Amino acid sequence: MEGLVYFSSATGNTRRFVERLGERRARPALRILGGPLSATAPFVLICPSYGDGEGRGSVPKPVIRFLNDPANRALLRGVIGAGNRNFGHLFAHAGGVVAEKCGVPLLYRFELAGTGTDIDRVDKGLEEFWTRLRERA
Amino acid sequence: MNIAHPSQRAALKAVNWNRIQDDKDLEVWNRLTSNFWLPEKVPLSNDIASWATLRPAERQLTIRVFTGLTLLDTIQSAVGAPALMPDAETPHEEAVLANIAFMEAVHARSYSSIFSTLCLTAEVDEAFRWSEENPHLQQKARLILDEYQATSDPLRRKVASVFLESFLFYSGFYLPMWWSSRARLTNTADLIRLIIRDEAVHGYYIGYKYQKAVERLPEEKRKELKDFAFALLFDLYEIEALYAAELYDEVGLTEDVKAFLHYNANKALMNLGYEALFPATATNVNPAILASLSPGADENHDFFSGSGSSYVIGKAVATEDEDWEF
Numbered sequence: 001m002e003g004l005v006y007f008s009s010a011t012g013n014t015r016r017f018v019e020r021l022g023e024r025r026a027r028p029a030l031r032i033l034g035g036p037l038s039a040t041a042p043f044v045l046i047c048p049s050y051g052d053g054e055g056r057g058s059v060p061k062p063v064i065r066f067l068n069d070p071a072n073r074a075l076l077r078g079v080i081g082a083g084n085r086n087f088g089h090l091f092a093h094a095g096g097v098v099a100e101k102c103g104v105p106l107l108y109r110f111e112l113a114g115t116g117t118d119i120d121r122v123d124k125g126l127e128e129f130w131t132r133l134r135e136r137a
Numbered sequence: 138m139n140i141a142h143p144s145q146r147a148a149l150k151a152v153n154w155n156r157i158q159d160d161k162d163l164e165v166w167n168r169l170t171s172n173f174w175l176p177e178k179v180p181l182s183n184d185i186a187s188w189a190t191l192r193p194a195e196r197q198l199t200i201r202v203f204t205g206l207t208l209l210d211t212i213q214s215a216v217g218a219p220a221l222m223p224d225a226e227t228p229h230e231e232a233v234l235a236n237i238a239f240m241e242a243v244h245a246r247s248y249s250s251i252f253s254t255l256c257l258t259a260e261v262d263e264a265f266r267w268s269e270e271n272p273h274l275q276q277k278a279r280l281i282l283d284e285y286q287a288t289s290d291p292l293r294r295k296v297a298s299v300f301l302e303s304f305l306f307y308s309g310f311y312l313p314m315w316w317s318s319r320a321r322l323t324n325t326a327d328l329i330r331l332i333i334r335d336e337a338v339h340g341y342y343i344g345y346k347y348q349k350a351v352e353r354l355p356e357e358k359r360k361e362l363k364d365f366a367f368a369l370l371f372d373l374y375e376i377e378a379l380y381a382a383e384l385y386d387e388v389g390l391t392e393d394v395k396a397f398l399h400y401n402a403n404k405a406l407m408n409l410g411y412e413a414l415f416p417a418t419a420t421n422v423n424p425a426i427l428a429s430l431s432p433g434a435d436e437n438h439d440f441f442s443g444s445g446s447s448y449v450i451g452k453a454v455a456t457e458d459e460d461w462e463f
């Protein structure tokens with residue numbers, strides 16, 4: 001089964017989302033903490049937004065460092081953006097930035113730690129996404 | 138800064154921003170200061186023509202909603218944020234709270250800018266009187282103020298504060314988002330969006346400090362606080378439902394407002410580190426309101442929600458960040 005890599009800061013919203021999702025998935029997700037980290041299989045990244053008012057710096061630094069490694073980038077297949085709609089047009093902006101920069105699809109966006117509906121959609125969506133990629137390969 | 142026991146002659150400590158104990162303090166300080174704005178920045182007078190198209194009852198509703206919001210901002214500026222200062226764990230946290238207290242004063246002030254631009258003095262005076270006499274508005278403000286009292290538990294104060302920042306404002310914020318979705322009062326909505334963005338950071342930060350303190354508590358105390366938080370939310374919700382009905386029944390929007398309240402109650406709980414309370418069936422927020430909250434954010438349809446027909450690659454986003462190496 002393919003992987004999930006995520007970043008979550010001390011507020012832990014994304015972590016709580018991934019943990020609840022993880023109750024339904026066989027493989028544990030990999031957390032970006034800041035130190036060196038190497039993905040070993042194709043993965044989807046879940047990334048919260050931390051930008052300024054213009055959207056600069058939206059992608060957390062540890063995520064940038066992780067993606068600066070070409071080997072990790074080569075395994076990235078899609079992104080899920082986290083954030084808060086209160087940030088207006090910059091809602092889940094980091095997801096869009098990574099998608100554009102790495103040329104992968106933005107699969108979904110959710111707010112804070114996500115709702116039950118978000119978990120259902122991501123669980124089902126990931127299943128279909130990986131099936132589709134395998135069929136294409 | 139604790140000045141409670143000056144007789145002990147503990148050294149008074151100056152805040153040193155080059156020695157950070159908690160990275161969130163600096164991160165949030167940076168975001169809040171870069172967000173700084175004043176109502177003069179928004180061309181409110183462009184809404185004069187739009188205001189004239191509102192029916193008298195719609196105008197009265199709008200002014201009343203804004204006086205209700207003014208009251209909450211006044212409380213948070215004068216009492217709420219200052220009340221959290223003695224509980225601060227770092228000198229930087231005190232500085233962030235000072236910023237929050239000041240921005241709340243800017244928020245409260247900006248409603249008066251809207252009034253002086255669009256409304257007649259008599260209408261506004263009537264609405265301020267209404268806000269002082271409205272039992273639901275007064276009651277919710279009281280519930281929060283009771284928790285801010287010096288005798289209350291520091292963590293209960295944080296819970297009350299997060300509920301004010303992340304829940305109580307939304308019965309009011311709904312209306313300018315609704316007007317904006319109908320292409321009315323769009324400049325006013327731009328100003329309200331600046332406030333909504335600030336409130337997100339406030340709720341996030343106070344909720345973060347709460348979570349951090351709760352982590353260190355024994356299980357029993359943690360449970361007690363969680364019970365308190367949910368009970369307070371229920372009490373506030375009951376009042377909010379009545380407040381919303383009183384304001385919005387006449388324009389037929391009460392049910393729509395309630396879905397928005399449920400959705401925001403869930404977000405307030407998440408800021409405290411708790412799970413959502415209201416189920417999906419109760420949080421079906423009108424998509425026009427969501428689009429109004431984050432205009433343009435839905436142009437890149439994402440795939441899992443079924444709103445797009447194919448996987449879309451994000452577009453037109455700023456990536457100027459020197460840390461990227463590719």
Ligand SMILES: Cc1cc2nc3c(=O)[nH]c(=O)nc-3n(C[C@H](O)[C@H](O)[C@H](O)COP(=O)(O)O)c2cc1C
Binds near residue numbers: 341
């Ligand atoms: C300083 C700061 C800036 C933020 N900027 C954005 C933003 O631009 N867009 C957005 O959707 N959310 C933004 N957020 C909200 C976070 O992305 C959101 O709370 C997320 O759940 C955090 O995830 P974490 O708790 O796993 O770190 C910001 C939060 C903070 C504190």
Ligand SMILES: [Fe+2]
Binds near residue numbers: 245336
């Ligand atoms: Fe405010």
Ligand SMILES: [Fe+2]
Binds near residue numbers: 213241302336340
């Ligand atoms: Fe606030």
